[in-house]
Amino acid sequence: MTESAVASGVSCWKTPRHWWAAFFAQREGRVLLILSIPIGAMTGLTVVAFIHLTERIGLRLYPVGSATWRHVLIPVVGSLGMGYLLFRYFPDAREFPHVHADHPLDLALERMGAARLDVLPVVSRANIHQMLGIVVLSDVLNSFGVDPTKWTDTAV
Numbered sequence: 001m002t003e004s005a006v007a008s009g010v011s012c013w014k015t016p017r018h019w020w021a022a023f024f025a026q027r028e029g030r031v032l033l034i035l036s037i038p039i040g041a042m043t044g045l046t047v048v049a050f051i052h053l054t055e056r057i058g059l060r061l062y063p064v065g066s067a068t069w070r071h072v073l074i075p076v077v078g079s080l081g082m083g084y085l086l087f088r089y090f091p092d093a094r095e096f097p098h099v100h101a102d103h104p105l106d107l108a109l110e111r112m113g114a115a116r117l118d119v120l121p122v123v124s125r126a127n128i129h130q131m132l133g134i135v136v137l138s139d140v141l142n143s144f145g146v147d148p149t150k151w152t153d154t155a156v
Helices: 003-007 014-026 028-061 069-089 105-115 137-143
Strands: 119-123 131-136
Touching (some): 131 137
Antiparallel strands (some): 119 131
16 A cells, blocks of 8 residues: 555555556456356266266166156156145245235235235236236335334234
8 A cells, every 4th residue: 555545544445446446447448358167167067977978878768678658657657746845845935925917915915914025916817927017025015094104014
């Protein structure tokens, strides 16, 4: 650190950060070029490792000269196994808290409380994947004259 920086009261912790920022701002193109080499190498190695791994797994699952039934049975067993794991460990995976546009506000608040959410999507009855809007807890509280900054959750 220079004596002028000490005399002006600049902290020794802030000077290096500003110096490095200015250094890299002037040489941004070179820094990006230098960083692109290891990033490209790591990406290429990852792709090669994935191809190598999938080829080995494929050779073990479907060896040369294997029976045709293996080509049907292995994907079916894999799908059934994944379905069982989803059902066993994520039983509510297909259900998500939502309301429809014609539902009353108290139902939306009830579902927000049950799911412990502050935002709830409003979806179409015809297509559940089409979101029509959202219900925000702070907006509902404001509409009833309750200040959300003073509101605290007492239920634990």
